[in-house]
Amino acid sequence: MALRDLKLPESSSPSAGSATAVDPSDRGRLLAGSHHDPHALLGAHPVPGGFLFRALRPFARSVSVVIGGEPMALTSEGDGLFSAVLPLKAVPAYTLRVAYEEAEYEVEDPYRFLPALGEFDLHLISEGRHEQLWKALGAEPMTHQGVAGTRFTVWAPNAQGVRVAGDFTYWDGTQYPMRSLGSSGVWELFLPGIGEGARYKFEITSRYGHRFLKADPMARRAEVPPDTASIVTASHYTWGDDAWMAHRGDVPVHEAPFSVYEVHLPSWRPGLTYRELAEQLPPYVKEMGFTHVELMPVAQHPFSGSWGYQVTGFYAPAARLGSPDDFRYFVDACHRAGIGVIMDWVPAHFPKDDWALARFDGDPLYEPGNAQRAEHPDWGTYEFDYGRTEVRNFLVANAVYWCEEFHIDGLRVDAVASMLYLDYSRDSGQWAPNVFGGNEDLAAKAFLQEMNATVYRRVPGVVTIAEESTAWDGVTRPTEGGGLGFGLKWNMGWMHDSLQYISKEPVHRKYHHNEMTFSMMYAYSENYVLPISHDEVVHGKQALVSKMPGDWWQRRADHRAYLGFMWAHPGKQLLFMGQEFAQGAEWSEAHGPEWWLLDPGYCAQGDHRGVQDLVRDLNAVYGRTPALWQRDTTPDGFRWVIGDAADDNVFAFLRFDAEGAPLLAVSNFSPVVRHDYRLAVPDDVPAWFEVLNTDAARYGGGGVVRTAPVEPEDGAIRITLPPLATVWLTP
Known part of the structure; x- marks a missing residue:
């Protein structure tokens, strides 16, 4: 029942009377921003003789209640409080006329509105089961009780009080204290007249009396750094990817082609916005033949020169490149080009910026209360408290949010190992075992299982990918079987071993032969992605081609041969931008990939453009x-032909499709041509054709290729192996 429906006995004509002064304790807490129920003091309330109207308008010269166009002045109580008793039978529709020195405004009274958040939402929040949490918390433009405005809600259970401050209050929260919605820890206030584009923060008074401004943890839009305010927003985007969304899950990802181009959006073409990138990046990815683009974190982060892993706005796309709808436009453009979009998601930690999540309401909230456990030892950040219901809900809903609101096709989950182990990067005495005496973080395990199960249930066709660098059992096993429930896992072992091998001089590679074959010992223990990611080509690790030994020709040849081996090896593949054309320098956020290397006036056909042509053909x-x-992901899809030719630096294997049709891949990581090399092949193939050769002249190779078919004799074929090259043959 609304306040206007409350009835009183007949009274005299409406003329303002003096109000009973507010209790000094309540007054003090209200003005100090530490009152849990400002609606009990402000707005209209029945009292003997009528209704008491009270408003809090700091710096106002006068305040009047306007009923039917007639203003009735309230009396100043000092400190911005104005009140009077009006002898009314019921609370009519009314507004407030507020006069300042420079102007006068007629506005709705926020304190006449009932809570704009329902009991069911609060129940789900308390249970940690609100899978669309962004629709309950944060800033939601809406029409409430027939009036347009914005509902502000925030979870701050340890706060004495919370107020809304924004550009509409000159960043002073005094005017808009929020009410506590009981044991949920949620604070709420509907502000009429506040709409999209308004900038705001929450002014929190901690239990210790400290007062500070915090950006909204659930903000769906944020200011461009270094500014840190949240922005009221709503989507008006109309999607055009219905066909893509309807069919993206038709084939399970582990049985489908999956070739990923990893991109840092701000530096791929520095200076481009989301909408400008939408015109350039999808066509390039399509032309290069990649099935997916993986975006390094697009969630809001403060430092423009970073990769984006220090997230301060988990629900807001990075503002430097445009608005949330601009990012939707980018994803839509990828889908309309037939390109899937994966984004890096960072639930392992968050930075300590004092305006963001850290000690959000004055106490540890999103981070564990144990200071030693809260500190992430590697990155100077805080870890999330996965054992806390509301924190787990915040993260699970965030994974759903990106998939549902932005049509994201996959989440690559960063730093999973750091979440799973209590002793990750910690020495003895710096961690405590779990209840079973082990080093596994059971709460983090449960969170990842819940996240994966929820995403796969709610958003069919999406894949989750774990960056997990240990031998944790069952990363890609379904949750009902006790696994973590990821769809794919980065194969960090293959990456490390193969790069170790390829960086050796060919004369020494025979001593490291097993580093290229060992991956097949565990290739089917998980569903793998083979990653040559940003982590492997920066911070002194050198670009991929620069890891190779020898002169420039040999390094490029090794680079091509390695990519041919990688594309043929069981598992999906991922390549970081710039490596597709053998950029020699490490990544730089300032200028991104060195596109000028592809300029015809700079390089010959067989140089950088040759490597790019190879990747396109691969x-x-x-x-x-x-x-x-x-x-x-099944052993019957692979068979070694030669796995022990260490002295020759040769690897040969067969891949098979579901019908048994083979592809033969042969890599010669020696700088010498090997003539008449014998390879055992299936008896039922009458002839083999070379379908790809990384030594082709158009790729920059020496041109040791074969155009004629080769027929087997006595169960084998004999072919010439080009130096530092990979060759693919099919029936």
């Missing part, structure tokens, strides 16, 4: 050859 042959992806 993807093209890969996409039309089911043997390279259909049985990635």
Whole structure:
């Protein structure tokens, strides 16, 4: 029942009377921003003789209640409080006329409105089961009790009081104290007349009396750094990717082609916005034959020169490149080009910026209360408290949010190992075992299982990918079988071992031969992605081509041969931008990939553009050859032909599709041509054709290629192996 429906006995004509002064304790807490129920003091309330109207308007010269166009002045109580008793039978529709020195405004009274958040929402929040949490918390433009405005809600259970401050209050929260909605820890206030574009923060008074401004943890839009305010927003975007969304999950990802181009959006083409990137990046990715683009974190982060892993706005796309709807436009453009979009998601930690999540309401809230446990030892950040219901809900809903609101096709989850182990990067005495005496973080495990199960249930067709660098059992096993429930896992072991091998001089590679074959010992223990990611080509690790030994020709040849080996190896593949054309320098956020290397006036056909042509062809042959992806996760999709030719630096294996059709991949990581090299092949193939050769002249190679088919004799074929090259053959 609204206040206007409350009835009183008949009274005299409406003329203002003096109000009973507010209790000094209540007054003090209200003005100090530490009152849990400002609606009990402000607005209209029945009293003997009528209704008491009270308003809090700091710096106002006068305040009047306007009923039917007639103003009735309230009396100043000092400190911005104005009140009077009006002898009314019921509370009519009314507004407030507020006069300042420079102007006068007629506004709705926020304190005449009932809570704009329902009991069911509060129940789900308390249970940690609100899977669309962003629709309950944060700033939601809406029409409430027939009036347009914005509902502000925030979870701050340890706060004495919370107020809304914004550009509409000159960043002073005194005017708009919020009410506590009981044991949920949620504070709420509906502000009529506040709409999209308004900038705001929450002014929190801690239990210790400290007062500070915090950005909204659930903000769906944020200011461009270094500014840190949250922005009221709503989506008005109309999607055009219905066909993509309807069919993206038709084939399970581990049985489908999956070739990923990893991109740091701000530096791919520095200076471009989301909408400008939408015109350039999808066509490039499509032309290169990649099936997906993976975006390094697009969630709001404070330092523009970073990769984005220090997230301060988990629900807001990075503002430097445009608005949330601009980011939707970018994703839509990728989908309309037939490109899937994966984004890096960072639930492992968050930075300590004093305006963001850290000690949000004056106490540890999103981070564990144990200071030693809260500190992330590697990054100077806080870890999340995965054992806390509301924190777990915040993160699970965030994963759902990106998939539902932005049509994201996959979440690559960063730093999973740091979440799973209590002793991660910690020495003895710096951690405590779990209840079973082990080093596993059971709460983090439960969170990841819940996140994966929820995402797969709510958003069919989405894949989750774990960056997990240990031998944790069952990362990609379904949650009902006790696994973590990821769809794919980065194969960090393959990455480390193969890069170790390829960085050796060819004369020494025979001593490291097993580093290239060992991956097949565990290739089917999980569903793997082979990552040559940003982590491997920066911070002194050198670009991929620069890891190779020898002169420039040899390094490029090794680079091409390695990519050919990688694309043929069981598992999906990922390549960081710039590596597709053998950029020699490490990544720089200032200028991004060195596109000028592809300028015809700079390089010959067989140089950087040759490597780029190879990657395009690798993807093209890969996409039309089911043997390279259909049985990635089953042992019957692979067979060694030669796995022990260490002295020759040669590897040869067969890949098979679901019907048994083979592809033969042969890599010669020696700088010498090997003539008449014998390879055992299936008896039922009458002839083999070379479908890809990384030594082709158009790629910058020496041109040791074969155009004629080769027929087997006595169960084997004999071919010439080009130096530092990979060759693919099919029936």
